[in-house]
Amino acid sequence: MSRPGDRRPIVVGVDPDPAHRMALEWAADEAVRRRLPLRPVHVEGVPTRGFRRGPEIPPSWEEWNEALHQAGKRVLEEAADFVTSRHPQLDVEPLLSEGDPVWVLREQSHDATAVVLGSRHLSRAQEVFGSASVAVPVMAHARCPVVVVPEPAHVTQDPSYYVVGVDGSEHSAAAVDVAFEEASLRGAALRALFVWQAGPLRIFDEHEPQQECRRLLSEIVAGRRARYPEVDLRHELVVGHPVQVLTDASAHALGLVVGTRGRGGFTGMLLGSVSQGVLHHARCPIIAVPSAPA
Numbered sequence: 001m002s003r004p005g006d007r008r009p010i011v012v013g014v015d016p017d018p019a020h021r022m023a024l025e026w027a028a029d030e031a032v033r034r035r036l037p038l039r040p041v042h043v044e045g046v047p048t049r050g051f052r053r054g055p056e057i058p059p060s061w062e063e064w065n066e067a068l069h070q071a072g073k074r075v076l077e078e079a080a081d082f083v084t085s086r087h088p089q090l091d092v093e094p095l096l097s098e099g100d101p102v103w104v105l106r107e108q109s110h111d112a113t114a115v116v117l118g119s120r121h122l123s124r125a126q127e128v129f130g131s132a133s134v135a136v137p138v139m140a141h142a143r144c145p146v147v148v149v150p151e152p153a154h155v156t157q158d159p160s161y162y163v164v165g166v167d168g169s170e171h172s173a174a175a176v177d178v179a180f181e182e183a184s185l186r187g188a189a190l191r192a193l194f195v196w197q198a199g200p201l202r203i204f205d206e207h208e209p210q211q212e213c214r215r216l217l218s219e220i221v222a223g224r225r226a227r228y229p230e231v232d233l234r235h236e237l238v239v240g241h242p243v244q245v246l247t248d249a250s251a252h253a254l255g256l257v258v259g260t261r262g263r264g265g266f267t268g269m270l271l272g273s274v275s276q277g278v279l280h281h282a283r284c285p286i287i288a289v290p291s292a293p294a
Contacts, residue, residue, distance in 0.1 A: 001113050001145055001178055009039040009093060009107045010142075011051070012116040013101065016042070021082060023118030023149040025283060026088060028083040029100045030147075033147065033185050034115055037091040040079045043101040072096045085234035088215065102137045109142040109234075114287075116147045119279075120291045136277065145178055145289045147255075154283040157252035159232075161189040164257040165246050166235075168194070168216035169293040171259035178289045179257040180224045188254055192221050193236040196244040212235050243277030255285040 015294065022039065031038040076094040082088055109115050113115035117135050120217045139146045163181035166172045167218040176192065194217040196210055214237050221235050238245050278286060291293040 003285070006113065007036060008032070008111055008113045009037040009040045010114055010116060011041055011105070011112040013105055013118065013167055014040045014042045014075055015130055015175070016075045018078055018082075020118055020151050023116050023147075023154055024079055024082060025086070026147065026149045027114075027116040028087055028113070029158055030116070032087050032090055033201070034113065037093050038083060038113070039093045039097045040083070040110060040154060041097065041104065042072050042075045042079070043097050043099060044068045044102045051236055060275045069096070075263060089148045092143050101134045105134060105138045106141045109138070109144045112144045114145045114147055116149060119148050119150050139288045142288075142290060143289050148279065148286045150258070150283060154254060156254055156284075159189060160186060160254050162186075162255050162257060163246065163250040163253045163289060164195060165218055165242065165259070166192050166194045166220055167259075168220065169259065169291075171289075173259070174218055174291050175259035175289040176220055177288075179285060180228045180231055182196050182257065183286070184228045187230075189232040189234070191249060191253075192217065192233065192255070193245060193249055194235075194237045195245045196239045197236055197241060204213055243281065246278055247281040248254055250282055250284050253284045255287055255289045256282050257289060259289050259291065 010027050010031040012024055014024060015021070028035075028038055073096060076096055080094055082091050083092060095108075105115055105117075115138060117138065119135060135146070151154050162179050162183045164172075164175055166176060179190055182188075194213050196213055214248075217235050217237065221233060225231070225233055238249075246256060246258070255291070256278065
């Protein structure tokens, strides 16, 4: 995600509800580990019709806008207080913006190490696919990794580990880079999985193509393993459906790392069935990595 001397911030979308702080907590901890500034972002929107209902005379546009602005400032002040209580030395750069949250966060991704978003698992389908969702469209256009942190916190396993999905493409190679980096920063192990999804008609010998998948998997992790010798790596070919395999493997992981726009077993990873399925079912943070992180 970052390079030596890099000061690009960790950007996090701030939920106005103070009861939901998992994404903010994850982002603050990540910023401290990487020695980067944290940029909490709150998008206040603009006054709209229907803002108030009833017989009273509606306020002027200026009053409306000022009310939204003051509410947004309070949200960011509370967020800054929360993270500085955990990390007093953390460099915090709050940003209050107007407009569409998706557009704002996409623009922020051009100058960020990562963009972190929250997701409440109790209504995951509504949050991922509903009109209020920002995760999928931000992932579609972000120039840096996008991290989706679910609510509530999940139970991790000791010793800790990350899972990364591999399909042999350049997109999954970028994901493997990020996965090794994250595992190294956390002192965690790494499971690299190449998922072999058998076709509906199994009329040919699958041994040879599976061997080719194993070769690709070994090649893609070889160089990274040399750069991160401290990371305990397990890489394996697993037969099954990618959503089910990755979800099961990451059940107690620190995070699941996937590349966007993969091919082979991960065709349509960004907006297709695999990515949507992972967002539905994974209980750990999901790190979606574009093929050429900024």
